[in-house]
Amino acid sequence: MAWQTPKQDWKAGDVPAASDFNRIEGNTGQTHDDIVSHESDYENPHQVDKSDVGLSNVTNDKQATKSEFETHLSDFMPHGVDNAGFRNSIYRGKNLGTSVTTEQYNNIANGTFKDLYIGDYWTINGTKYLIAAFNYYYNAGDSGLTQNHITLVPESTMYNHAMNDTNTTDGGYVGSKMYTEGLDQAKNTIATDFSGHVVNHRKYLCNAVTDGEASAGAWMDSEVELMNEIMVYGSVVNGHAIYGLYNVGIEKTQLPLFALRPDIANIRSSYWLRDVSSASYFAYVHDTGYASRTYASASRGVRPAFSIS
Numbered sequence: 001m002a003w004q005t006p007k008q009d010w011k012a013g014d015v016p017a018a019s020d021f022n023r024i025e026g027n028t029g030q031t032h033d034d035i036v037s038h039e040s041d042y043e044n045p046h047q048v049d050k051s052d053v054g055l056s057n058v059t060n061d062k063q064a065t066k067s068e069f070e071t072h073l074s075d076f077m078p079h080g081v082d083n084a085g086f087r088n089s090i091y092r093g094k095n096l097g098t099s100v101t102t103e104q105y106n107n108i109a110n111g112t113f114k115d116l117y118i119g120d121y122w123t124i125n126g127t128k129y130l131i132a133a134f135n136y137y138y139n140a141g142d143s144g145l146t147q148n149h150i151t152l153v154p155e156s157t158m159y160n161h162a163m164n165d166t167n168t169t170d171g172g173y174v175g176s177k178m179y180t181e182g183l184d185q186a187k188n189t190i191a192t193d194f195s196g197h198v199v200n201h202r203k204y205l206c207n208a209v210t211d212g213e214a215s216a217g218a219w220m221d222s223e224v225e226l227m228n229e230i231m232v233y234g235s236v237v238n239g240h241a242i243y244g245l246y247n248v249g250i251e252k253t254q255l256p257l258f259a260l261r262p263d264i265a266n267i268r269s270s271y272w273l274r275d276v277s278s279a280s281y282f283a284y285v286h287d288t289g290y291a292s293r294t295y296a297s298a299s300r301g302v303r304p305a306f307s308i309s
Contacts, residue, residue, distance in 0.1 A: 157301025239275030
């Protein structure tokens, strides 16, 4: 609504009287005095007259309104947009059962991700797998991944293993004992729990170290890998590289799981990350939660990431 021109020209600091205002355009009969008489209504905006707004379930009690909203929140969620962007923005944390159903696999493959949200999980053969991202790798790789997928992370470490037998990072992540055999147990478990649905795609991984810094990389076929610092923290902390590319590769953004729930990165158990930190150190998440690094021969948890479709 707009005010008509006042009856006189005003100077800064003048306070107009109610009689100096004409009626409000578009509201026949409503004057300044009408507005003043309803001032108390505006001071208590939560006191809503249901007949004014046309909603049958609006209540004058704020707590009751909040309670009703929370009660029906689950009704509204399924009506969101069915795409990866929407799903990546909401944490739910729902138990999805003890196996991925055919319907769920279909909703992943068709890219709607219906009734799946960040933090939702399956507990399969004793391992709790959390949804960490939707289409995180889409269009990435020297051969672009165009398969709809979700990326999963175990809730806790699957077992402990060293990066190397000695305190060296020579050969980078790809040259480590962790890469060549240390992930085998996780790969076998995941292949059994998600038989025929683990996505094999291309990742850029460090394969050389010079003067304690990652110095080269290569495109590799990949199914199950350790996470890097950016996937967990959202930034590089202890990773050292001549070019960031060599430690980071295509995983250059934080997984939505850890962006929405940073506490889920802290599991009171140490686990390896794949970033080269020095000539003898790889990065890892300390059991106290801080971003750390340690000798390659140390035994730390294996908490990998992988995708299914």
